[in-house]
Amino acid sequence: MDFAYDAVTEDHRRRLLAFLDEHVYPAEAVLAEQVATAGDPWDTLPVVEELKTKAREQGLWNLFLPGDRGAGLTNLQYAPLAEITGRSPHLAPIATNCAAPDTGNMELLSEFGTPEQQHRWLEPLLAGEIRSAFAMTEPDVASSDARNIATRIERDGDEYVITGRKWFISGAMNPRCRVFIVMGKTDPGAEPHRQQSMVIVPRDTPGVEVKRAMTVFGYGDEESGGHAEIVFDRVRVPVENLVGGEGDGFAIAQARLGPGRIHHCMRAIGMAERAIELMCRRALSRVAFGRPLGEQGVVQDWIAESRVRVEQLRQLVLKTAWLMDTVGNKGAHTEIQAIKIATPSTVEWVLDKAVQLHGAGGVSQDFPLASLWAGVRTLRLADGPDEVHKRSLARRELAKYR
Ligand SMILES: Cc1cc2nc3c(=O)[nH]c(=O)nc-3n(C[C@H](O)[C@H](O)[C@H](O)COP(=O)(O)OP(=O)(O)OC[C@H]3O[C@@H](n4cnc5c(N)ncnc54)[C@H](O)[C@@H]3O)c2cc1C
Incomplete structure (x- = not known):
């Protein structure tokens, strides 16, 4: 058993540690100041955009994603790098385009998205131009049991109609969060693990209403786009927005x-x-x-x-x-x-x-x-x-x- 990091990991670790020392730690106080004084504290702030540009220039970008679309690292190679970004969790993951929930959504679109879905949403996410959210949890049901999720996704001709209420949807307070991946029931009569599906809902679709920001022990988590309560009131999206097949949610x-x-x-x-x-x-x-x-x-x-x-x-x-x-x-x-x-x-x-x-x-x-x-x-x-x-x-x- 070899406990040493390989050469690729060591090289990335060295560069990432230097990036934190030179740019990220000094930016922490600047971020706090900008959150306190910004017109819209939920928006991606200038100090974050500056860090993103620097990280990308230095090849410290999309480290989480294996294969050609990302940095091509294995999980074992990425683990020590993610650890380093965790030292400054409000800045380093976003600066390197490795922040949740975008990482999970990029993986999801990469693995299950159609070429059209990838072109429209995955590409701008990989470029750090937009952000995204994953909407599963609901205030009215015990959401730790995913079978309870009650939001309805009903087919009507060439469209799906979505009705439900979600909360704690991380990142969704940020106006640059342009897309939600929504989980809901397409077939309440199917066996419990086949009732749910996922659809892509652009933020500006009529019927989507971001109601309020939830706090976490009093924190707003503005730096990471907060955690929103969102109502979907008869929201219509084309059937092409389904991720995978019906019942795959x-x-x-x-x-x-x-x-x-x-x-x-x-x-x-x-x-x-x-x-x-x-x-x-x-x-x-x-x-x-x-x-x-x-x-x-x-x-x-x-x-x-x-x-x-x-x-x-x-x-x-x-x-x-x-x-x-x-x-x-x-x-x-x-x-x-x-x-x-x-x-x-x-x-x-x-x-x-x-x-x-x-x-x-x-x-x-x-x-x-x-x-x-x-x-x-x-x-x-x-x-x-x-x-x-x-x-x-x-x-x-x-x-x-x-
Ligand atoms: C900061 C934050 C960010 C989040 N971001 C997102 C997000 O981006 N998108 C999203 O969809 N959701 C998000 N969530 C929601 C999170 O995933 C849910 O809170 C979690 O799945 C639990 O669901 P619930 O809150 O409905 O708790 P419930 O399902 O009501 O459960 C309450 C408690 O019951 C107990 N319990 C449940 N089942 C059992 C069992 N089998 N045995 C013993 N005890 C049990 C547990 O103690 C549990 O904490 C976020 C939550 C937080 C706090």
Whole structure:
């Protein structure tokens, strides 16, 4: 077993780390300032556009996408790079065109889109010209069970008519988010896993109404386009906007979420690394009761535990990435669930310790820790709650012994 990164990964890591040092970290304060003063804080802000141009010039672009359309990296090669972007999660993923939910939507269109759908939507997404959203969750039903999704997609001649209400649709507050991929029921009478389909809905279609922005622990997440509640009131799109076939929605959602989940986990490890760095710097520079905080046994325990837990996570994530490359996303199903269970709660633990060590500063806007904590806490819900992943993993484990 070779634990070293290969030459391609090392080269990208070196360039990406330098990009963060030179451009991204200094831009964090500028971004906060621009969000506070912008006419439309949801719009992609000038500092983000400048970073996108620089990243693209340096070949740090579409790193997540394998094959000719993207940077051509494997999951194993991309994992350490996504980790680095996670160190500045509001800027680095967007700057490199590797931000959710666009990444999942680009993968989806790449894999299941028709040539016409790819031309109209995938190409501008790959170029970073527009953004996109994925609309599945609904306020009125328990959406962790995708079979409950109630939005109707009814065929009427050459059109589909869409009626329903969605919420927590990430990215959709950004006016440059031009397209929604909407999940709904085309055939409520079919067997449960064949009732759902996905359709492409351009934002400016009559009947689409972006109602309001949901907050997350009080944060608007303006930098990433927020999380919208959207009403679809008899929205009509041509039948050509169907993704895959009627009834394929559930299967496509599963395919979309595999890479999406590992990407979230990779970035979360980057958040934990940033927290450990901040924790150590604070522990060395702050003195209480006659000695640096870092000389307190309890603080050393937090630092050591954090390092051990993050190393364990990283090995599991890298193994999962390697399995996805070698046996496919389906073959890596158990491991994808395992990292989705392990990563958010472990990183939340690390962030909690870093917040504690920073005292009041830790919960304030002067350090990134509070916002990182809020972000990682939501990962225990987004893309499926912990309990649902545990249920499914445990059932597969039990099946071995039936
Ligand atoms: C920040 C953020 C961004 C999001 N972005 C998007 C997006 O872009 N697009 C989108 O479509 N959705 C998005 N979501 C929604 C997210 O995917 C859902 O919140 C999630 O799937 C859970 O659905 P729900 O909120 O309806 O919870 P429910 O289904 O109502 O579940 C509530 C709770 O019940 C418990 N539970 C459920 N099932 C079980 C079980 N089998 N065993 C034990 N306990 C169980 C769990 O604790 C769960 O948290 C986002 C959510 C957040 C917080």
